Amino acid sequence: MQLPILQPVPTLRKIELKPDVRAEAERIVSRYPVRKAAMLPMLHLMEREFGIVDESAMAYIGEFLGVSPVKVLSNYTFYTWFKRAGTGKYLLQVCCTLPCALRGSDLVVRHLEKRLGLKVGESTKDGKFTLRKVECLASCDTAPVLQINDDLHEHLTIARLDQILDGLK
Numbered sequence: 001m002q003l004p005i006l007q008p009v010p011t012l013r014k015i016e017l018k019p020d021v022r023a024e025a026e027r028i029v030s031r032y033p034v035r036k037a038a039m040l041p042m043l044h045l046m047e048r049e050f051g052i053v054d055e056s057a058m059a060y061i062g063e064f065l066g067v068s069p070v071k072v073l074s075n076y077t078f079y080t081w082f083k084r085a086g087t088g089k090y091l092l093q094v095c096c097t098l099p100c101a102l103r104g105s106d107l108v109v110r111h112l113e114k115r116l117g118l119k120v121g122e123s124t125k126d127g128k129f130t131l132r133k134v135e136c137l138a139s140c141d142t143a144p145v146l147q148i149n150d151d152l153h154e155h156l157t158i159a160r161l162d163q164i165l166d167g168l169k
């Protein structure tokens with residue numbers, strides 16, 4: 001039997017937030033009855049600050065909110081909208097749940113793969129785009145939809161999709 005390959009334990013760097021970011025973190029936490037309820041806004045804050053939330057940032061959040069780093073990791077990896085290492089400048093998330101599927105999300109995915117020269121889950125070599133299929137983006141009545149970073153694009157057609165991509169610098 002082959003043993004699983006163990007990943008080396010990452011060396012954590014010490015995170016010190018700038019005073020204004022630290023103040024924002026405290027403001028966020030103060031809005032919730034318990035600190036751990038501020039998990040998602042804290043992840044967004046750290047992503048905005050550092051680009052991605054790495055192990056060091058997760059450890060910081062865990063300590064700040066009083067939860068284990070693995071709890072932070074499970075939240076971070078559950079939500080598809082958080083960027084991972086290697087995610088391109090533009091994260092394209094195509095909803096492929098039934099309402100969007102019935103309205104042509106598959107055509108959207110195929111067009112993006114062809115135009116950008118990648119497959120779902122990959123990034124372009126220039127680091128500009130990453131393509132993901134995701135579950136419902138809560139805009140089923142405007143299907144098919146695509147989220148690019150924080151912006152939702154609704155009622156997509158291939159022509160509209162090309163227009164949107166042309167506008168991304």
Ligand code: FES
Pocket residue numbers: 095096097098099100101135136137138139140141143145
């Ligand atoms: S199914 Fe696509 S937004 Fe809900």
